[in-house]
Amino acid sequence: xxxxxxxxxxxxxxxxxxxxxxxxxxxxxxxxxxxxxxxxxxxxxxxxxxxxxxxxxxxxxxxxxxxxxxxxxxxxxxxxxxxxxxxxxxxxxxxxxxxxxxxxxxxxxxxxxxxxxxxxxxxxxxxxxxxxxxxxxxxxxxxxxxxxxxxxxxxxxxxxxxxxxxxxxxxxxxxxxxxxxxxxxxxxxxxxxxxxxxxxxxxxxxxxxxxxxxxxxxxxxxxxxxxxxxxxxxxxxxxxxxxxxxxxxxxxxxxxxxxxxxxxxxxxxxxxxxxxxxxxxxxxxxxxxxxxxxxxxxxxxxxxxxxxxxxxxxxxxxxxxxxxxxxxxxxxxxxxxxxxxxxxxxxxxxxxxxxxxxxxxxxxxxxxxxxxxxxxxxxxxxx
Amino acid sequence: xxxxxxxxxxxxxxxxxxxxxxxxxxxxxxxxxxxxxxxxxxxxxxxxxxxxxxxxxxxxxxxxxxxxxxxxxxxxxxxxxxxxxxxxxxxxxxxxxxxxxxxxxxxxxxxxxxxxxxxxxxxxxxxxxxxxxxxxxxxxxxxxxxxxxxxxxxxxxxxx
Numbered sequence: 001x002x003x004x005x006x007x008x009x010x011x012x013x014x015x016x017x018x019x020x021x022x023x024x025x026x027x028x029x030x031x032x033x034x035x036x037x038x039x040x041x042x043x044x045x046x047x048x049x050x051x052x053x054x055x056x057x058x059x060x061x062x063x064x065x066x067x068x069x070x071x072x073x074x075x076x077x078x079x080x081x082x083x084x085x086x087x088x089x090x091x092x093x094x095x096x097x098x099x100x101x102x103x104x105x106x107x108x109x110x111x112x113x114x115x116x117x118x119x120x121x122x123x124x125x126x127x128x129x130x131x132x133x134x135x136x137x138x139x140x141x142x143x144x145x146x147x148x149x150x151x152x153x154x155x156x157x158x159x160x161x162x163x164x165x166x167x168x169x170x171x172x173x174x175x176x177x178x179x180x181x182x183x184x185x186x187x188x189x190x191x192x193x194x195x196x197x198x199x200x201x202x203x204x205x206x207x208x209x210x211x212x213x214x215x216x217x218x219x220x221x222x223x224x225x226x227x228x229x230x231x232x233x234x235x236x237x238x239x240x241x242x243x244x245x246x247x248x249x250x251x252x253x254x255x256x257x258x259x260x261x262x263x264x265x266x267x268x269x270x271x272x273x274x275x276x277x278x279x280x281x282x283x284x285x286x287x288x289x290x291x292x293x294x295x296x297x298x299x300x301x302x303x304x305x306x307x308x309x310x311x312x313x314x315x316x317x318x319x320x321x322x323x324x325x326x327x328x329x330x331x332x333x334x335x336x337x338x339x340x341x342x343x344x345x346x347x348x349x350x351x352x353x354x355x356x357x358x359x360x361x362x363x364x365x366x367x368x369x370x371x372x373x374x375x376x377x378x379x380x381x382x383x
Numbered sequence: 384x385x386x387x388x389x390x391x392x393x394x395x396x397x398x399x400x401x402x403x404x405x406x407x408x409x410x411x412x413x414x415x416x417x418x419x420x421x422x423x424x425x426x427x428x429x430x431x432x433x434x435x436x437x438x439x440x441x442x443x444x445x446x447x448x449x450x451x452x453x454x455x456x457x458x459x460x461x462x463x464x465x466x467x468x469x470x471x472x473x474x475x476x477x478x479x480x481x482x483x484x485x486x487x488x489x490x491x492x493x494x495x496x497x498x499x500x501x502x503x504x505x506x507x508x509x510x511x512x513x514x515x516x517x518x519x520x521x522x523x524x525x526x527x528x529x530x531x532x533x534x535x536x537x538x539x540x541x542x543x
Contacts, residue, residue, distance in 0.1 A: 126458035138449030
């Protein structure tokens, strides 16, 4: 039983004072239902969640008390990816024909202040100022630049591309292009990463309607097929966020969850990186996008310097990355981020991405989310 | 301030020996030799449950680093005013040489020009805050080994 995505909905990302995360989730859900041409009562089963904005299943009191099974997902940065994977399995197993996956969030301004004890760490780790995701990203790219010759100029190029793409995306938060100089010269947050090289915690919501592939044309003339969706946690020896220690000489990301999740998704789909026409990679900061290009198999370590210099990752290039502006331009509402990548992929495969449409009628899309505490979810989509 | 002024207490039990012969305490797996920090009861590499706690070396090499440029939100708990601080991973052997581990740590140096991957680093201890009883809460940190040598030679005044 194959799976298709036949409805997509988004609540714009950014800051929305007075609008709860749940309300943003409900908005996205209604958009997705309308896109599929169905009502809430048609949805047989739902999976969804947020990191910090409440339980998705309470939305039934807003959307309608139809009695459907609705499972809350609370799985860190892979919350959206996990909801998608579970929705996929609910259809593949034959249990359900029409399922919703959704994610939303609403975070206060500023860096995340994670609770060490919730991550199985001693309180000292937070008290002494070590429990910041920003530090991890700074240290991982610092080592990677040292090992593979990536320049600071390339970090700025990645962010400049994100804001350029964001400017073409009506749902993005940051829609003002910035020059590489403005990015490089902004405040140093966590060396070598400056303020404009980091995404900010934000708000937003995404919902997707999935169905049995053989029924997809009941709902849309442009179905997009979910060829594979994978989820992996870290293995021993990888370099992960919130690690008081590491095994000696782990290489930046090898054996990490992104590598494993990408490989699993490609194996299931029967496709490889060379088949992909458009990709969305977790870009919590510009270094992450660079490293994730290699971790997910799209290039070898160190090749990013030349690829980015030559424009390979631009919308008109051979491997367009983060065509909607990624986390850098959209911000990171954790529960919604992974599903935003899928939303963008569906638009691109439908040929409906407007000013940011990848030319040449893309056929295969790839998405990758990564986050605390060393978790990744990847998907391969086709049309 | 020096350690002899007033009472000092470690930020958490089990991280390092204190106050005599202060050393970080790691745990080494009897089955596969993996070393963890802090010491833990099970081995995340081979799933073994026989780990022996022991001191880590005082010196090692800087594996990677960054500078924390803004004041963290709670549970960060240090007396102000905030000043940017270095953070890094330092590769340390166990004192008996049976294992090694990359330990994440505060660095005393916050100037990017004075931090270099591969540079030798030395264990030290820094005050975080006063606890309600008036004792100074201490945590571990690493400093560039050259600076440590300068201080030992009484040349601190010339360094700035």
